[in-house]
Amino acid sequence: MIEDFLAGDLTAVDEALRKAAAAEIMPRFRQLAAHEIVEKNGPHDLVTVADRLAEQHLTASLTALLPGSRVVGEEAVHADPSVLEALRGDDPVWIVDPVDGTRQFVHGDPGFATLVCLAHRGELLASWTYAPALERMATAVRGGGARLDGVPMRSGSPEPGRELTVAISHFDFTTDEEKRVLGRLGTHGVAPRPCGSAGLEYLNVARGALDATAFSWENPWDHAAGLLLVAEAGGASGTVAGEPFRIAGGNAMPFASARDAATLRHILALLAS
Known part of the structure; x- marks a missing residue:
């Protein structure tokens, strides 16, 4: 059944994301009341009524x-x-982040996205990265390439000798040990900066606007869509242990994605040094 679904017209998934955003996210963008914003695990980990209602909307439409x-x-x-x-079962799974970049959404910054990835038995099969405030839709299908607004997309390789730009876990969300490890990227030839929406940072790698990412957490909804997008655009990803990232968890941290395999090896070597 899942093979037939993937072989068919996947634009219905695009439409499901657009409808969820139009109904539950964009009407609340820059319109949130204070009571519609709640802290989950601290002052930087926020959830809004838009997150909850958009996820409910997508849960109904995607399973249908x-x-x-x-x-x-x-x-x-x-x-x-x-x-x-x-994620460890036999049923196809939709991995959903209704508002990736909730902090940006809360502060009226358009740099947030709705992320959806279809997976089966740990394998990433198709993904959607939709930035409704920016009106951009990136998609990827395993073995079928990556597209941005319908146009094929390739990550390419960094220009030789140029400083590498790397988006890393924001220090508001990292432990002292994670800061120490990620700090290894602060070396000659590498320019690390805090990440925004993880999904949009992956999109930046996939379209060649960012050279790499390095993250210290493994929540599948933050990474699944972007990892497939980068892979299908010609990029690469892996953990500091030199292993593929497992979407069901249990990964050695941190892990990285990059525009090409050589850049990935360089970033992982710095993180492991």
């Missing part, structure tokens, strides 16, 4: 598109961590 599928969404997992176990 692919009967028998399940949803692992950021807000559902926050409410019930056992939802993550679906």
Whole structure:
């Protein structure tokens, strides 16, 4: 069934993202009331009514598109961590981040996205990165390439000798040890900066506007869509242990993605030094 779904017209998924954003996210952009914003695990980890309602909207529409599928969404997992176990099961799974970059959304910054990835038994099959305030849609299908607004996209390689730009875990979300490890990228030839929306940073890598990312957390909803997007654009990713990133968890941290394999090796070597 999942093979037939992937072989068909996937624009219905695009439309599901656009409808969820139009109904639940964009009407609240720059219109949020104070009571519609809640801290989850600290002052920098926010959730809004838009996150919750958009995830509910997508859960209904995506499972209707692919009967028998399940949803692992950021807000559902926050409410019930056992939802993550679906990633290890036999059913197709939609991995959903309704508003990736909630802090940006709350502050009226358009740099946020809705992320969806379809996975099966740990394999990433198709992904959607939709930035509604920027009106951009990036898609990827395993073995079928990556596209931005319908146009094929390639990550390319950094210009030889040029300083590498790397988006890293924002220090508001890292431990002292994670800061120390990520600090290894502060060396000659590398220019690290704090990340914004993880999904949009992956898009930047996939379109060649950013050379690499290095992250110290493994929440699947933050990474699944972007990792497939980068891979299908010609990029590469892996953990500091030299292993592929496992979407179900248990990865050695940190891990990185990059425009090409050589850049990935360089970034991982610095992180492991």
